[in-house]
Amino acid sequence: MSIHDTSLQSRNTFSLPAHAAEIVSVHNVEQLVSAWESSKEKQLPFLLLGEGSNVLFLDDFAGLVVLNRIKGIELTENADEWLLHVGAGENWHELVCYALEHNIPGLENLALIPGCVGSAPIQNIGAYGIELQSICNYVDVLDLQTEKRVRLSDQECQFGYRESIFKHSYKNGYAIVAVGLKLTKQWQPKLTYGDLTRLDPKTVTPQEIFDSVCSMRRSKLPDPTVTGNAGSFYKNPTVSALVAEKISSHYPSMPSYPQANGQIKLAAGWLVEQSGLKGFSIGGAAVHEKQALVLINKDHASSGDVRALAKYVRDAVAEKFGIWLEPEVRFIAAEGEVNAVEALS
Known part of the structure; x- marks a missing residue:
């Protein structure tokens, strides 16, 4: 239409x-x-x-x-799992609510993430200890040129941190039309981040986790319907243990997250904050005062304002810590998507 x-x-x-x-x-x-x-x-x-x-x-x-706007939610189950087949145009947060209303746990840590279900696999969305890849069963992709539908398994999606095959091989000329999720009936709460660590794993309910996640996100992140933003602007960088140790020797309270491969993930928002940029603005764009990882449209910002601010922040963090932040946000130019790092170089 x-x-x-x-x-x-x-x-x-x-x-x-x-x-x-x-x-x-x-x-x-x-x-x-x-x-x-x-x-x-x-x-x-x-x-x-x-x-x-x-x-x-x-x-x-x-x-x-x-x-x-391709909608629809189909729910089936077997002895071990609930299986959801979800149209790409469904709202993600509304899907999380749907699962809870049907007494299906497993999505509650991903509450209030903005956007559609079809966008979730592209970024391999994640929050508060869970990434999409841990619950994804398959992704249905339409080859727009041949009109053939391809179902990719979770392994074939090549998920990584804010990474997937949909940023590469299945990008131009393909469209995600549905996502399949598998949620185990042997639910185990994920309570490793923020206020969730205060909850009792023996008695906590999915609804309590959902409520806590919503409360944390609302307290730290601006509502895009009130203040324009795209959520976390940069990815959390991963560095060698040596680099992390060098930084922590100057900043003992630096948050860090050891990875399975021996590297250390750092908090991009912390790096921006330590660079003294909370509240810093260029034109109508600003670094959010509560969460430095978020760039906001504070006062009728132009695209140029946001781009200039994003570059300034990236350069400042690199100068202070020797770490180049990579945008999580996709940059769209007149003819289509462009490389965000190159756009800020």
Whole structure:
């Protein structure tokens, strides 16, 4: 369904002023294929968009923006697991609520993550000790050129930290149309982060974890419906144990998280904060005063303001700690996605 209003401002959570040449909303695979064919006929760039929660539009988009609104939740189960087959256009947080309402635990740590279900595998979303890869069963992908549907297993998705095959081989010309989740009936609470560590693992309920996660996120992270933002702007960097030890010798209270491969994951927000950048602004864009990992549209920011601020923060952290932060947010230019690191270099 073609949309008359081509403004993207309400369709990206940064609430940045940008326009597309054309916007179409699709509710099934047939409409999605039709939109793809239309873009090819008109020789327009093609961009599939969920809720715009993890994108930074650098310019007006010179092509067709397709809003994925393919819905539907199918629930089945076996002796050991609940199995969810979810349309890519479903809202992620509403899916978490759906699971709890049906007495299905396992998603509660991922509450209040903005965006659509179809975007979750691309970034391998994660929060408070859980990543999507631990509960993903499969991802259904549509080859837009052949109209063939491919089901990728969790292993085939090549998940990593904010990483997946959908950023590489299954990127241009492919669309995620559904995600399959598997949630074990032998539920074990994950209580390793923040206020969750105060909960009793013997008595805690999924609802209590959900409530605690929502409370933490609301206290630290700005509501994008009030203050434009795209959540965590940078990935948490992973460094060698030697580098981590060198930094911690100067900052004994530095948060650090040992990884299975011997490396150490650091908190990007902490690095930004220690660089003295909380509240720092360029134009209408600013570093959030409560959570330095979040860049916000404080006062009618332009894309240029956010980009300049993102570069300034990245350069400042590199100068102080010798660590180059990598954006988690996807950068969209006039013709399509561009390399975020290169855009800030």
